[in-house]
Amino acid sequence: MVGNQVLQIRCGSRVFRMGERTYIMGILNVTPDSFSGDGLLTQAGEDEVVDLAVARAREMVEGGADLLDVGGESSRPGSDPVPLEEELRRVIPVIARLSREVDVPLSIDTYKAEVARQAIAAGASMVNDISALRFDPEMARVVARAGVPIVLMHMKGTPKTMQQEPHYEDVMAEIIEFLRERIAFALSAGIKRGQIIVDPGFGFGKTVAHNLEILRRLGEMRVLGCPILIGTSRKSTIGKVLGDLPVEERLEGTAATVALAIAAGADFVRVHDVRPMARVARMTDAIVRGWRPWDG
Numbered sequence: 001m002v003g004n005q006v007l008q009i010r011c012g013s014r015v016f017r018m019g020e021r022t023y024i025m026g027i028l029n030v031t032p033d034s035f036s037g038d039g040l041l042t043q044a045g046e047d048e049v050v051d052l053a054v055a056r057a058r059e060m061v062e063g064g065a066d067l068l069d070v071g072g073e074s075s076r077p078g079s080d081p082v083p084l085e086e087e088l089r090r091v092i093p094v095i096a097r098l099s100r101e102v103d104v105p106l107s108i109d110t111y112k113a114e115v116a117r118q119a120i121a122a123g124a125s126m127v128n129d130i131s132a133l134r135f136d137p138e139m140a141r142v143v144a145r146a147g148v149p150i151v152l153m154h155m156k157g158t159p160k161t162m163q164q165e166p167h168y169e170d171v172m173a174e175i176i177e178f179l180r181e182r183i184a185f186a187l188s189a190g191i192k193r194g195q196i197i198v199d200p201g202f203g204f205g206k207t208v209a210h211n212l213e214i215l216r217r218l219g220e221m222r223v224l225g226c227p228i229l230i231g232t233s234r235k236s237t238i239g240k241v242l243g244d245l246p247v248e249e250r251l252e253g254t255a256a257t258v259a260l261a262i263a264a265g266a267d268f269v270r271v272h273d274v275r276p277m278a279r280v281a282r283m284t285d286a287i288v289r290g291w292r293p294w295d296g
Contacts, residue, residue: 004193004225005225006018006193006194006196006225006226006227007019008194009149009194009195009197009227010149010194011067011105011107011125011126011148011149012105012125013105014066014067014104014105016066016227016267016268018227018267019267019289020289020291021281021282021285021289021291022262022266022267022268022269022281022284022285023066023067023267023268023269024064024065024066024067024268024269024271024274024277024278024281025065025066025067025068025069025107025229025231025268025269025270025271026057026060026061026063026065026067026068026069026271026272026274027068027069027071027231027233027270027271027272028053028056028057028060028068028069028070028071028094029071029074030049030053030070030071030072030090030091030094031071031072031073031074031090049090049094050093050094050097053070053094053097053098054097054098054101054102057098057101057102058101058102059274060274061102061103061104063274063275063278064274064275064278064279064281064282065104065274065278066104066105067104067105067106067107067126068098068102068104068105068106068107069107069108069109069128069270070091070094070095070098070106070107070108070109070119070124071091071108071109071110071128072086072087072088072090072091072109072110072115073087073109073110074159075130075159075204076159077159077163077203077236078159078160078163079159079160080160081160084112084114084115087110087112087115088114088115088118091108091110091115091119092118092119092122095108095119095122095123095124096122096123098123099122099123099124100123105125105126106119106123106124106125106126107124107125107126107127107128107151108120108124108126108127108128109128109130110127110128110129111129111130111131111134111135111136111139112135112136112139113136113137113138113139113141113142114138116129116139116142116143117142117146120142120146120148124148125148125149126148126149126150126151127139127142127143127148127149127150127151128150128151128153129150129151129152129153130153130155130159130201130204131153131155132152132153132154132155132178132179132182133150133152133182133185133186133189134182135158140185140186140189140190140191141189141190143186143189143191143195144189144190144191145190147192147195148195149195149196149197150186150191150195150196150197151197151198151199151229152179152182152183152186152196152197152198152199153198153199153200153201153204154175154178154179154199154200154201154204154205155201155204155205156204156205156206157205159204163205166205166206166207166210168210171206171210171213171214172200172213172214172217172220172221175200175201175214175221176220176221176223176224179198179200179221179224180224183196183198183224183226193225193226196226197226197227197228197229197267197268198221198224198226198227198228198229199228199229199230199231200214200218200221200228200230202214202215202230202231202232202235202237203231203232203235203236203237208237208240208241211232211235211237212237212241215232215257215260215261215264216264217264218230218261218264218265218266219264219265221265222265227267227268228265228266228267228268229266229267229268229269229270230261230266230268230269230270231269231270231271232254232257232258232261232269233254233258233269233270233271233272233273233277234247234250234254234272234273235250238250238253238254238257239253241253251273251276254271254273254277255276255277255280258271258277258280258281258284259280259281259283259284262281262284262285262288263284263287263288269281
């Protein structure tokens with residue numbers, strides 16, 4: 001870390017160095033109701049879901065994923081919370097198996113401290129909290145004790161209410177101010193600055209215009225001094241801009257958002273379609289960051 005600028009994030013045995021290239025976070029939804037239609041519980045019975053998760057994870061890693069984000073509760077607009085025991089039942093067996101069979105770090109996508117604690121014990125080495133440590137008062141303590149990276153995301157309201165006429169005077173200024181306060185809270189709870197990643201929350205309490213402005217102004221988030229993660233993959237803004245396209249036809253639109261986010265300074269991109277988005281990132285990094293993968 002130079003000054004207040006985080007230069008690397010240690011995640012398990014892996015070190016992610018900021019500025020060298022973009023890192024690909026593959027999305028692994030162990031849910032029956034993911035907005036993107038990729039929830040594993042819609043494709044397999046409970047007895048088969050762990051095997052399917054391992055197969056999907058291996059495919060993502062082979063396609064270029066640097067880490068995998070495992071979630072057991074949908075955060076799509078209007079979604080209801082999942083009871084703790086149900087979320088644990090969905091994700092812990094998957095993480096335990098993946099930690100033995102897949103050679104990339106695992107992130108647990110949850111705002112519940114007990115899910116995070118058990119996931120870390122099972123092999124996860126990052127927490128992705130859409131509430132930025134707001135929804136569960138024990139989450140900061142769990143993360144501080146474990147010493148794992150934490151993603152702090154901006155969201156207006158909750159998944160149930162976030163799309164009910166969201167309003168901002170200045171969307172990026174308000175996101176930055178929110179995240180600055182959450183970083184301060186995390187630091188006060190014993191989480192080290194070198195553990196913190198920030199996410200502007202594309203699609204979480206934002207209109208189409210807000211989301212497009214976030215992409216245009218993403219570079220302003222560098223003032224926070226933390227690595228930036230963004231998740232635009234398959235989201236409704238893409239569908240609306242391109243003429244109400246269904247989820248399965250949003251690949252090219254996602255590619256455009258990923259390339260522009262990288263050009264604006266994103267360090268991590270969270271995606272469903274790992275192989276094509278890893279190629280987009282590789283090409284964009286070669287142009288923007290001077291990355292030379294062909295040199296070995």
